[in-house]
Amino acid sequence: MASKGICLAVLFVFCLPLPLPVLSVNTNINGTRGASVLWQCHHKLESPFQPQESRIYWQTQDDIVLHVYNAGQEEYEYQDKTFQNRTKIFPDQLSLGNFSLVIEPLMLRDDRISLTVVYMAATQAGITICQQTLYVAAPLQKPKVEINHTTMSANCSTRGVYPEPQISWTSQNDSHIPEHTLGQREVQTTMTHEEDGTYSINSMVSITGTMTCYVYNPTSNQTVSAAAAITEHTKSRVIAIVVPIILIIIIIIICIAVGIACARARAGGPYAAPEIALAPIDDGGGSEGDEAEQRRDDGRVEEELN
Incomplete structure (x- = not known):
């Protein structure tokens, strides 16, 4: 009979399309992969908590069940396999309205799931409380x-x-x-x-x-x-590498320039300088000597004729 009551309760919570009253604003909680996270949930009870007549479901908004408390005990029949052996509540504090849940260890697949608590008691209708979105991060390692x-x-x-x-x-x-x-x-x-x-x-x-x-x-x-940073030793190494490279580049550029000049010279043929005719230089004394010699020659001719 008790088993039948549990099944009916689960069907009521998860299967019937009846919206439950929401008594909290959605907040965010952050956790680290491999660590534990405390999903805090504190509810002000309108009437004394009666374990045998109370049902509490910790679940996601997609109806994935994390934990179940029903009729004074924890139940794992309807718990999703991905959360088995990873959840814990505080049964001795439920009567104080402490519906908090511990998830340990956190996994990356837990990231961005929206959590909520569904509370049903004999003296009041089912309500939805403590809506939170869980964000999971992996611990950073120094780069x-x-x-x-x-x-x-x-x-x-x-x-x-x-x-x-x-x-x-x-x-x-x-x-x-x-x-x-x-x-x-x-x-x-x-x-x-x-x-x-x-x-x-x-x-x-x-x-x-x-x-x-x-x-x-x-x-x-x-x-x-x-x-x-670049240290002095590193700078020396950089200079030792860069300077020879620059010199090699300069030598290559010079060789290319010389090669181009030689190729142009061969394409134009041998170069011959033009001949320049030089006019005789008159120094002013040569003409008088020539006249004297001419007179001597004329005198010899006249003697031979006589």
Whole structure:
């Protein structure tokens, strides 16, 4: 007979489309995966609590049963399998209106479920109280920031994050200058959804000073960070790498320029300088000597004729 009464009660609560009075406003509670969460519910009883005539159901708004208290004892027949061995109430405090429930351990699949308590007593109609939405977060791990000296970039990585986090970067060139927050266009972030439901994060930025990576969890309101900077030793290594590269580039440019000049010269043929005719130079004394010689020659001719 008692079994039949339980079944009728369950049918009444879960199957009949009769809305129950709601005596509370929906609020939010946050929890961490692997930890416990206390779903607090305190109700002011209108009449003394009578265990044998009371029925209490902790359930979701989708009618998934987390816990049942009926006729003075806890029952697990109608408890959803996903919550077996994970729920606990306070039977000795029910008479005080403490209908709180402990869920332990929390799982990621518990995230965003809407919880409610259905209370039915012999002296009053069934009511719905303590409506709350549960949000679950995975604990954040400190990210790892690594410097890539070849690409002059910083990479921030972490894993096991839930829900999807927010990533931001700051840079600082001088300790006397406030940090500068990088814009979205300066940051390249990749989020991978893993099989266990968590996210793996990889975020990369160009190095402009001391770089700090921040990972923020909106559910737990938790922020973790890690920083990295170019040290003097790193700067020396960078110079040792960059300077030879620059010299090689300059040599290549010079070789290309010389090659182009030689190719143009071969295409135009051998170059010959034009001949320039030089006029005789009159120094002013040569003409008198020539006249004297001419007179001597004329004198010899006349002697031969005589």
